[in-house]
Amino acid sequence: MPRTKEFDPDVALDAAMELFWSRGYEATSTADLVEHLGIARASLYATFGSKHQLYVRALDRYIQSRDPLVVETLSRPGPALPAVRELLEGFVREATGEQRERGCLVVNAAVERLPGDRVVARCVESSWNTVEVALTSALLRAKAQGELRDGAEPRRIARFLLVFLEGLRVVGKGGWDERHLRDAVTEALSTFA
Amino acid sequence: MPRTKEFDPDVALDAAMELFWSRGYEATSTADLVEHLGIARASLYATFGSKHQLYVRALDRYIQSRDPLVVETLSRPGPALPAVRELLEGFVREATGEQRERGCLVVNAAVERLPGDRVVARCVESSWNTVEVALTSALLRAKAQGELRDGAEPRRIARFLLVFLEGLRVVGKGGWDERHLRDAVTEALSTFA
DNA sequence: TAAATACTAGATTGATCAGTCCAAATTGGG
DNA sequence: CCCAATTTGGACTGATCAATCTAGTATTTA
Structure with a gap:
C-alpha cells in the first residue's frame, strides 16, 4: 500500500503563488520554486507536472481564495452602496499597504501572459466575470432599495467599477500615495452614490 | 575619417519597441532582437549597450511618441470636456482595435518590471504624471469655462480619470467587447460631465 | 519483514540565455 | 590608394533554463 503524502500540496501551492505573485512567470525559475517550496525537484514535477501547470494552479x-471575499462583501444584507464603498476602500488599502508592490496576481498574469496563454486567459476572464457579476448584483439590489438615482443602470455601473478597480491595481504599482487613491475613489463613487 | 553609420538607430529602436511591446521584457531574447532589428548582434550591443538599456530606450x-498626442488632445482651445471624452474614446478604440492584445507598453512595463527596476519606474511615473497634469489642466480650464458642476474638483477628477484609463488598458487585454467598454466610459464621464 | 510508494539530493540533458570576441567585408574621407 | 571606422556573421563563454533521471532513503500497509 502506498505511503501517505508527507507535504501538503496546498502549502507548496501557497509558496508557489507567493513567488509567481512577486516575480511573475518568466522571472521565476524552477530552481527558485524548488528552494522556496521546500520540496525536492522530482516531487515538484511529480505533483504539479510542469512549471506552467504549477503557475495555473x-x-x-489565488482566485479561489480572493474572489469569494469580494462576493461576500458585496452580498451582505442591508444597504448595498456602503458595501461597494467598502470594497473600493479595501482595494485602496491593498494598493498602499505592505504588499503594494506585488500588485494583483490576476492583473499580473493578464498583462504578462495574455493573449498567448489561453489557459491563463480563461482564469482571468472567469475572475473578472465573478467580480462583475457580484458588482451588478449589489447594484441591482441598491437600485431596488432606492439607493441609486433614477435612471442609474446597474450593469453599466458595474462595468465601470470593474475597469476602475483594475486601474487601482495597476496604479498601485507606481508610488501613488493613499490620499491620491482616495481622491480617485471618492470621485468614482460620486458617479452614482 | 570615420565611416558613417549605416542603419538608423531609431528604426532599430522602433523594431525593438514592437518586440518588447508584444512579448514583454523577459520573454524577448536577444536572439529575437537581432533577428527583428535587422542588425548584427555586435552592432546591437555597440549601439545600445545591453538588453536592459535597449528596453529602457x-x-x-514609446512614451515620447504617445504622450504628446494625449497632451495635444487635451490642450485644444474651446470646450475642454469634449476633448476629455475624445481621449477616453481613443483609449477604447485602442483597447478594441487590431493591437488590442498588446495593451500599453507603459502598463506592461509597470506590471512586469516594478518595483525592482528603478529606471523603468522613473519612466512610468513620468508618463503617468504627464497624463495627470494634462488632465488636470484640461479640467481646470473646463471649470473656469463653466463646464463642470459647482464643487467639482479638477485635480481629484484627473486622478480618478488616470486610474480609469489605466484600467481600460488592462481590461482591454481580456476580451471585453467595445460595447461594454463604452458603457464603462459613459458611466465614468457621467461623474462630472 | 517484504512489497509498495513517497521523497530526497543531486547529476544530467540539451536548449537557451545575455554578452563578448574576432576575422572578414564594407564604406567613408584624405 | 589607404587608413579609420562600421558592420557583419558566427564562434564562443559561462551561466541558467525547464525537465528528466538515478540511486538511495524513508514510511506505510500487509
Missing part, C-alpha cells in the same frame, strides 16, 4: 488558488 | 521612445 497557483493562479487558480 | 524603447520604452522611452
Whole structure:
C-alpha cells in the first residue's frame, strides 16, 4: 500500500503563488520554486507536472481564495452602496499597504501572459466575470432599495467599477500615495452614490 | 575619417519597441532582437549597450511618441470636456482595435518590471504624471469655462480619470467587447460631465 | 519483514540565455 | 590608394533554463 503524502500540496501551492505573485512567470525559475517550496525537484514535477501547470494552479488558488471575499462583501444584507464603498476602500488599502508592490496576481498574469496563454486567459476572464457579476448584483439590489438615482443602470455601473478597480491595481504599482487613491475613489463613487 | 553609420538607430529602436511591446521584457531574447532589428548582434550591443538599456530606450521612445498626442488632445482651445471624452474614446478604440492584445507598453512595463527596476519606474511615473497634469489642466480650464458642476474638483477628477484609463488598458487585454467598454466610459464621464 | 510508494539530493540533458570576441567585408574621407 | 571606422556573421563563454533521471532513503500497509 502506498505511503501517505508527507507535504501538503496546498502549502507548496501557497509558496508557489507567493513567488509567481512577486516575480511573475518568466522571472521565476524552477530552481527558485524548488528552494522556496521546500520540496525536492522530482516531487515538484511529480505533483504539479510542469512549471506552467504549477503557475495555473497557483493562479487558480489565488482566485479561489480572493474572489469569494469580494462576493461576500458585496452580498451582505442591508444597504448595498456602503458595501461597494467598502470594497473600493479595501482595494485602496491593498494598493498602499505592505504588499503594494506585488500588485494583483490576476492583473499580473493578464498583462504578462495574455493573449498567448489561453489557459491563463480563461482564469482571468472567469475572475473578472465573478467580480462583475457580484458588482451588478449589489447594484441591482441598491437600485431596488432606492439607493441609486433614477435612471442609474446597474450593469453599466458595474462595468465601470470593474475597469476602475483594475486601474487601482495597476496604479498601485507606481508610488501613488493613499490620499491620491482616495481622491480617485471618492470621485468614482460620486458617479452614482 | 570615420565611416558613417549605416542603419538608423531609431528604426532599430522602433523594431525593438514592437518586440518588447508584444512579448514583454523577459520573454524577448536577444536572439529575437537581432533577428527583428535587422542588425548584427555586435552592432546591437555597440549601439545600445545591453538588453536592459535597449528596453529602457524603447520604452522611452514609446512614451515620447504617445504622450504628446494625449497632451495635444487635451490642450485644444474651446470646450475642454469634449476633448476629455475624445481621449477616453481613443483609449477604447485602442483597447478594441487590431493591437488590442498588446495593451500599453507603459502598463506592461509597470506590471512586469516594478518595483525592482528603478529606471523603468522613473519612466512610468513620468508618463503617468504627464497624463495627470494634462488632465488636470484640461479640467481646470473646463471649470473656469463653466463646464463642470459647482464643487467639482479638477485635480481629484484627473486622478480618478488616470486610474480609469489605466484600467481600460488592462481590461482591454481580456476580451471585453467595445460595447461594454463604452458603457464603462459613459458611466465614468457621467461623474462630472 | 517484504512489497509498495513517497521523497530526497543531486547529476544530467540539451536548449537557451545575455554578452563578448574576432576575422572578414564594407564604406567613408584624405 | 589607404587608413579609420562600421558592420557583419558566427564562434564562443559561462551561466541558467525547464525537465528528466538515478540511486538511495524513508514510511506505510500487509
